[in-house]
Amino acid sequence: MKTAEEIVNKYENLLYRAALTITQNREDALDMVQETFIKWITSRPEFQSDEHEKAWLLRVVMNLSRNLVSSAAHRLSCELLDIYPAETKEEESIMEEVLRLPEDYREIIYLYYYEGYNTEEIARILNLNVSTVRTKLSRGRGRLKGMLEEHGEARDESL
Amino acid sequence: MKAYKNYMDRIRLDEEQHDKLLEAVRAAEAEKNKNAVPKLAKTRRFPLKTFGLIASAAAVIILVIGVFPGRQTKQADSISTTLRNGTEAMAPNAHEEAEMVPAVPETAPSVITENDSLTSAFASADIERPAEAVYTLTGVIDFRSVSYDGKISQTGTAVPQATAQTSRADRKTAVLTEILKLLKTMIPQMQEAGEESGVNGSEDVCRFLIEGKEYLYRSAEGILRAEGREYVLSSSERAEMGKLLNEYFADR
Numbered sequence: 001m002k003t004a005e006e007i008v009n010k011y012e013n014l015l016y017r018a019a020l021t022i023t024q025n026r027e028d029a030l031d032m033v034q035e036t037f038i039k040w041i042t043s044r045p046e047f048q049s050d051e052h053e054k055a056w057l058l059r060v061v062m063n064l065s066r067n068l069v070s071s072a073a074h075r076l077s078c079e080l081l082d083i084y085p086a087e088t089k090e091e092e093s094i095m096e097e098v099l100r101l102p103e104d105y106r107e108i109i110y111l112y113y114y115e116g117y118n119t120e121e122i123a124r125i126l127n128l129n130v131s132t133v134r135t136k137l138s139r140g141r142g143r144l145k146g147m148l149e150e151h152g153e154a155r156d157e158s159l
Numbered sequence: 160m161k162a163y164k165n166y167m168d169r170i171r172l173d174e175e176q177h178d179k180l181l182e183a184v185r186a187a188e189a190e191k192n193k194n195a196v197p198k199l200a201k202t203r204r205f206p207l208k209t210f211g212l213i214a215s216a217a218a219v220i221i222l223v224i225g226v227f228p229g230r231q232t233k234q235a236d237s238i239s240t241t242l243r244n245g246t247e248a249m250a251p252n253a254h255e256e257a258e259m260v261p262a263v264p265e266t267a268p269s270v271i272t273e274n275d276s277l278t279s280a281f282a283s284a285d286i287e288r289p290a291e292a293v294y295t296l297t298g299v300i301d302f303r304s305v306s307y308d309g310k311i312s313q314t315g316t317a318v319p320q321a322t323a324q325t326s327r328a329d330r331k332t333a334v335l336t337e338i339l340k341l342l343k344t345m346i347p348q349m350q351e352a353g354e355e356s357g358v359n360g361s362e363d364v365c366r367f368l369i370e371g372k373e374y375l376y377r378s379a380e381g382i383l384r385a386e387g388r389e390y391v392l393s394s395s396e397r398a399e400m401g402k403l404l405n406e407y408f409a410d411r
Contacts, residue, residue, distance in 0.1 A: 003188075004184045004185060004187075004188040005181065005184075005185070008177075008180060008181055008184050012172050012177060012180060013170070013171045013172060016170065016171070016172050017167055017170050020170060030172075030176060030179075030180065033180065034180055034183050034184065037180070037183075037184045037187070038183075038184070038187045041184065041187050041188050041191050042187075042191060084166070084169055084170055086166060087165070087166075087169075088162065090162040091162040091163075091165060091166045093162075094160070094162045094163050094166070095162075095163070095166050098163060109163075110167070113160045113163055113164065114163065114164055114167045
């Protein structure tokens, strides 16, 4: 059985990124990470593998973050690029466009491109149909591509 | 998406945030360990489900008898109202409930004397008097305490008098605290009664109270409603009561 400290050390950054992707607010994201760990402590679920554990934590933090964003308590701001400034023009452009995407697209883009999950896995984590995930991923990519082209920065060859 | 990955790679908690998070998580873990339900060595003689079923059946019977006009006595009406109010799923419509809800008591609750029999105390309980209603509530233990011999020793159950000025939250806290106090007093007495009859049922009862919190929540809601206050405990209030309950029994 892992201790809370081990879990925090292992997953804090992963959960923070996931929460920040949805809330776009550092304090809110931190709150959601803390809430997730507390949920883990209180329920102490049994996991079949590390991958299972990671997916469970991601699912919890994303659900909590989504709930927060849809509630009145959400501190509205888009401060991500202020707190974590982009190092290159390319990073700035892509992040500006990603942050403009609706939250449900953003989380799928994050899980697919950053965490490397496939669409079936994303569907399980977000409790969605696989076809919904595929559609949103495709539309999200399309919107990113369109936005980048609009800005004359067609750096979307990898999209 | 390389730029995206590079950017996301740099998003990390700084040392201060990490320390704060770790501290909060450690505190939550310590709290969890502190509130852990104590393991009782003795196994139950009867599964809790059985008692839940008996209690539910009794509640349904009283409820059914209670809804036939002309057949209900004042006492039966009072008890069925308590049970009805304590059972969300069985709640009647708002109009009926409004008619059944008694007024806020005007007189101070009476103190239940020692060695009343559970049966007579149950029958004479008047839910317009909070102390007795609390006592009636503890009648649920009768369903569970196999070794309980029907005698109960209970003193000083006066619940703070409800007034129109008392806030709902204050009243809730007073009722919950009173229930817990009362239950805590009853445990050793039940143990004593159990020992006299040659069966130690106190562990069963203790476990029931800890595991059967839902019963207490509903009863607390019933008491509050019986005072003319529509009340459903929120999940945080239930958690708070569960925590109180665990604290009360943890030091046993």
